[in-house]
Amino acid sequence: MWAFFSRRLRMWLILAVGAPVVGFLLGKVGDAIEARRGPNTVSKVLHTGRRWLQRRAKGPLAARADEGRTPADPKGVRDAGVPAR
Numbered sequence: 828m829w830a831f832f833s834r835r836l837r838m839w840l841i842l843a844v845g846a847p848v849v850g851f852l853l854g855k856v857g858d859a860i861e862a863r864r865g866p867n868t869v870s871k872v873l874h875t876g877r878r879w880l881q882r883r884a885k886g887p888l889a890a891r892a893d894e895g896r897t898p899a900d901p902k903g904v905r906d907a908g909v910p911a912r
Contacts, residue, residue, distance in 0.1 A: 842884060850880035
């Protein structure tokens with residue numbers, strides 16, 4: 828059945844479904860290795876692969892631009908609207 832899809836539709840399916848799923852799996856395997864052995868070369872490569880795939884993923888499963896942000900500094904001001912004294 829795959830052969831009956833057009834080339835463009837096959838590429839869209841790979842990018843819209845395959846890339847996010849593979850990226851998710853790479854991240855989970857990297858997290859498992861890191862939890863068991865600590866940060867190492869293999870876990871760093873897996874996390875790099877996950878980020879690379881997330882940047883290239885398209886469609887409904889793709890990561891949004893605001894999901895990749897890092898959390899605020901916990902030692903900083905609790906409420907950004909309150910001026911520091």
